[in-house]
Each structure stands twice: as C-alpha cells, then as structure tokens.
Amino acid sequence: MPETFWTAAGSAEVAFSIGLTLRVMALAVPLFFVLGVPLGYLLGRGRGRFVALVDVAVSLPLVLPPMAVGFFLLLLLGRNAPIGGVLRETLGVELIFGFPGLVIAAVVAGLPLMVRPVQAAVRGDLLRLIELSSVLGKSAPTTFVRVVLPHCRKSVAAGMFLATGRALGEVGVSLLLGGDIVGRTNTVSLEIYNAVFSGQFARAGFLAALLAGVSLVLTLLLKRTGRG
Amino acid sequence: MLTACLVRRLPHFTLEADIVCPAGKILVLTGPSGSGKTTLLRLIAGLDTPHQGRVALGETVWCDTDRGIAVPVRRRGIGLVFQDASLFPHLTLARNVAYAAADPALVTELLGLFGISHLADAYPATMSGGERQRGALCQALARRPRALLLDEPFSALDAATRLALCGELLRVRELFAIPIIHVTHDLAEAARLGDTIVAVNNGRLDPDWFEAQLDLHLREQQVLLARRGIIEAVPNLCGAGPWSGNRESTRPRQSS
Incomplete structure (x- = not known):
C-alpha cells in the first residue's frame, strides 16, 4: 500500500529524522548563543587584522556554496585531516559521518546569521552605556549581563530565530559532514532529499510541510522582535 | 580638591591642561568645539589614558604616569553625566538610579529632590x-x-529647561559639597554656573578666550538691539575684531 501524507507522519524513519533533528538543534541553538553573542560583540567592537580575519571566516558560509563549505570542513575535520586526525588520535573522537558532524554543520550554517544582528547592535550608543556602567562602579562581566545583553536582546533573539531556521534547512554541509547515513545521520532536510530521490513524495511532502510550519513560526517570532 | 595636570597627544594637536577644582565649587570647562574639553573630562574620569600627567582627588591619586598608577574608572567613585545616553534605555528611571545605589531610600530621596518621583516607573x-x-x-x-563630571549635559535642552537645570545644579553644589567639573560651550551657562571658568582652545588653556567670546556675544546682542531700535547704532562692528573696539562706544544710549 503506497504511503500517504498521514501514514508518512507515523513512520519510524520519519520519527527518527525528526528526533535526530531535534537532538541536533538542542545542541546547536545553545551554541548559537554561546558562540554568536561574544563573536558578534568582538566583531562589532573590535578592530585590527585578527578581527577582520575572524569576520571573514564567520561570514564565509553566507557567500560560499554549502557544498564547498562542507568540502573545506571535510578537509579540516576528516579522519586523516589536520584537526579531525589529531582529535581522533588523542581523544578518540570522530567528528564526521556521525552526530558531531551534524551539529558542526548546523552551527557553521547558522552562526553567520546569529552574529550579524548582534554585530550591528553593539555599535552606536552601546559604548556610551558600557562606559556609564563602569563609571557607576560595575565590573565588565556585570556590565555584559546587565547592560550589553539587555540592550542587544532583540537582536540576539532575531539572530537565534534566523540561525535556527537556517540550520534546520541545512543540507549541503550536513551531507558532507554527516554522510546522510539512513538511520544514523538523516536529519529532516536530508530525509526530504532521500524521499524525493526514492519517489516517496508523500513523506517528502509531510517533512517539507513540517519545516515550512516551523519556519513560519520562526518568521513570525522574528517579526515580533522588530528586527525582521 | 580635584587636581589634574595632563598631556595627551591627539591627531591635530596636543592637549595640555593643568586644572584645580576645590570641593563645593563648580569649574566650568568651555571653549570652541573640538578644542579638547570632552577629552580632558574623559582623561579625568579615567575613560581615556593620558600620555603624561597626574590626576588626584585630595590625597587619593587616580592616575600618575610617572609612578605607573592608573585606578580603573569604576574604582574612582565619580559621577558622570553625558550629553546623551546617560540612562539605560531598558531600565525604568527608578531602576536606572538604583543601578548605581544599593540603598532604595536614597533612590526615593534623589527622585524627590529633583521632582521626578512621579516618573519612577x-x-x-x-x-x-x-x-x-x-x-x-x-x-x-x-x-x-x-x-x-558633566559633559555638556544641558546642551540638547531648550533655554527654559536649561535655566531650571542650572538652578538644580547649583543646589547640588551646595548639598553635596564635592568638586564639580561642567563642560559647556554655552557662555551664559558658563557664566551662571562657574565658580571658575577655564577655556580650552586647541588643546591649551586660553585665559583670554572666554572674555573675547563674551565681547563678541555682547556685540551680537547689540546688533539685535540696534535692529529693534532699542539702541541707536553699533559703531565699528564690521572690519575690526569684535574684541578690539571701544566698549564705551557700544553702550546703549541713556534716555534723557
């Protein structure tokens, strides 16, 4: 019996890809915050060649085709690559063709969209407010928590929504770093790709509709931040 | 007493200043735009670092380049008001004031002192x-x-509000009895507030600048009065420098 839209929703493969995507995002979203806010602050306030270099590195995934980004990461993180090889030999950690590869792919794809709004928000009046806080006797960490973060909260939220949406739809980097191994690394986006190429259009339709729904919610939330 | 003797090299000139402000007095720093007034205030506050010099409040040294002393701004115990962005936009007024004070009673007292208790939230x-x-x-x-330290805090306000706030600042001087350094380019505000008026011009203290600007200002006023027919004429205004004329000749005529 052919798979319908609703039977696709109940299939074990679909449930697995949704669960896997949720697990990837459960790690990637906090990483957007932990990496994106300091990076946005550094790139917005910092100067010099190092900052320019970091800026280029963070922005590259926005302009490079995802397949090219994935390939370059594979050259760095692969089993015998400079970083991947060292990690495998010293810590026994395999980054590619597994869960860590999917998380890295999601973070690399979403991070530029998290960093940009924060970078824009920390320019302008914020320097004066940081100075004011220090004049009022507050330390740098206190100022960061009580002034910088609240000042940038809408931009941080906008960045989180944009980065999450981008990471959810990520295919190219995930394909190369995760390997699209069915039952192991097939996230929702990759499962749509697999379903289309195996003629399971109902499954592809259900998962695409699911992603569209989530994206719609993220877009509405983005609009509410006033930064969308 | 706040003392500051500072040198800082800037892109277009070197700022050199030696000022003293006793407790309970207002020292007004005035001068043309871009002359180094704000930079001097920031050096005193510790927001910028001098290339050479010393800043001290009484016996407490905040900065001494020869001895390698540089107390961070947050430990200097100063109050600073900027021209703008002096309140945190994400906090209510009461929370803004409480950001600096642990004592809620003091927050209430200060809001009452300035007549803005109704704006606490x-x-x-x-x-x-x-x-x-x-x-x-x-x-x-x-x-x-x-x-x-006040960096042109009233410059964006209308004349009436500025006048009212000048009165409140004079009250602060009496109540708190601390050294107050007030930066302004408004001559009337400087004259109204300053126990001492120091002009900074092109990075140097210029003892003649304020008087010269006052003369210029008075002549401009006389042109307006002459236009209105309140005084008869303003001789020698064009051609000569505004401060080189005979003051007597520009006085309003006495009605007989």
Whole structure:
C-alpha cells in the first residue's frame, strides 16, 4: 500500500529524522548563543587584522556554496585531516559521518546569521552605556549581563530565530559532514532529499510541510522582535 | 580638591591642561568645539589614558604616569553625566538610579529632590530631555560620588529647561559639597554656573578666550538691539575684531 501524507507522519524513519533533528538543534541553538553573542560583540567592537580575519571566516558560509563549505570542513575535520586526525588520535573522537558532524554543520550554517544582528547592535550608543556602567562602579562581566545583553536582546533573539531556521534547512554541509547515513545521520532536510530521490513524495511532502510550519513560526517570532 | 595636570597627544594637536577644582565649587570647562574639553573630562574620569600627567582627588591619586598608577574608572567613585545616553534605555528611571545605589531610600530621596518621583516607573524613551537629564543627575549622585563630571549635559535642552537645570545644579553644589567639573560651550551657562571658568582652545588653556567670546556675544546682542531700535547704532562692528573696539562706544544710549 503506497504511503500517504498521514501514514508518512507515523513512520519510524520519519520519527527518527525528526528526533535526530531535534537532538541536533538542542545542541546547536545553545551554541548559537554561546558562540554568536561574544563573536558578534568582538566583531562589532573590535578592530585590527585578527578581527577582520575572524569576520571573514564567520561570514564565509553566507557567500560560499554549502557544498564547498562542507568540502573545506571535510578537509579540516576528516579522519586523516589536520584537526579531525589529531582529535581522533588523542581523544578518540570522530567528528564526521556521525552526530558531531551534524551539529558542526548546523552551527557553521547558522552562526553567520546569529552574529550579524548582534554585530550591528553593539555599535552606536552601546559604548556610551558600557562606559556609564563602569563609571557607576560595575565590573565588565556585570556590565555584559546587565547592560550589553539587555540592550542587544532583540537582536540576539532575531539572530537565534534566523540561525535556527537556517540550520534546520541545512543540507549541503550536513551531507558532507554527516554522510546522510539512513538511520544514523538523516536529519529532516536530508530525509526530504532521500524521499524525493526514492519517489516517496508523500513523506517528502509531510517533512517539507513540517519545516515550512516551523519556519513560519520562526518568521513570525522574528517579526515580533522588530528586527525582521 | 580635584587636581589634574595632563598631556595627551591627539591627531591635530596636543592637549595640555593643568586644572584645580576645590570641593563645593563648580569649574566650568568651555571653549570652541573640538578644542579638547570632552577629552580632558574623559582623561579625568579615567575613560581615556593620558600620555603624561597626574590626576588626584585630595590625597587619593587616580592616575600618575610617572609612578605607573592608573585606578580603573569604576574604582574612582565619580559621577558622570553625558550629553546623551546617560540612562539605560531598558531600565525604568527608578531602576536606572538604583543601578548605581544599593540603598532604595536614597533612590526615593534623589527622585524627590529633583521632582521626578512621579516618573519612577517610566522608561527613558517616554521622558522629555529635561526629565532624562534630571534622572541622569540622580543616577550620577546615587553612588554618593566624590566628584561630579558633566559633559555638556544641558546642551540638547531648550533655554527654559536649561535655566531650571542650572538652578538644580547649583543646589547640588551646595548639598553635596564635592568638586564639580561642567563642560559647556554655552557662555551664559558658563557664566551662571562657574565658580571658575577655564577655556580650552586647541588643546591649551586660553585665559583670554572666554572674555573675547563674551565681547563678541555682547556685540551680537547689540546688533539685535540696534535692529529693534532699542539702541541707536553699533559703531565699528564690521572690519575690526569684535574684541578690539571701544566698549564705551557700544553702550546703549541713556534716555534723557
């Protein structure tokens, strides 16, 4: 019996890809915050060649085709690559063709969209407010928590929504770093790709509709931040 | 007493200043735009670093380049009010003032002192310019500062509000008895507030600048009065420098 839209929703493969995507995002979203806010602050306030270099590195995934980004990461993180090889030999950690590869792919794809709004928000009046806080006797960490973060909260939220949406739809980097191994690394986006190429259009339709729904919610939330 | 003897090389000139402000007095720093007034204030506050010099409040040395002393701005115990962005936009007025003061009673007292208690729950964006600057003064005073530094705090306000705030600042001088350094390019404000008026011109203290500008200002006023027919004429205004003429000749005629 052919798979319908609703039977696709109940299939074990679909449930697995949704669960896997949720697990990837459960790690990637906090990483957007932990990496994106300091990076946005550094790139917005910092100067010099190092900052320019970091800026280029963070922005590259926005302009490079995802397949090219994935390939370059594979050259760095692969089993015998400079970083991947060292990690495998010293810590026994395999980054590619597994869960860590999917998380890295999601973070690399979403991070530029998290960093940009924060970078824009920390320019302008914020320097004066940081100075004011220090004049009022507050330390740098206190100022960061009580002034910088609240000042940038809408931009941080906008960045989180944009980065999450981008990471959810990520295919190219995930394909190369995760390997699209069915039952192991097939996230929702990759499962749509697999379903289309195996003629399971109902499954592809259900998962695409699911992603569209989530994206719609993220877009509405983005609009509410006033930064969308 | 706040003393500062500082040198800082800037892109277009070198700022060199030696100033003294006793407790309970207002020292007005005035001068043309871009002359180094704000930079001098920032050096005193510790927001910028001098290439050479010393800043001290009484026996406490905040900065001494020869001895390698540089007390961080947050440990200097100063109050500072900027021209703008002097309140945190994400906090209500009461929370802004409480940011600097641990004592809630002091917050209430200061808001009452400046007549803005009714705005305690308002956000800065919903307040007028004068209310915001009153709030900024409350915030600066809430940590019981040992010196108060004001960087053109009233320059964006209308004349009436500026006048009212000048009166409140004079009251602060009496109540807190701390050195107050006030930066302004408004001559009337400088004359109204300053126990001492120091002009900074092109990075140097210029003892003649303020008087010269006052003369120029008076001549401009006389042109307006002459236009209105209140005085008869303003001789020698064109051609000669505004401060080189005979003051007697420009006085209004006495009606007989």
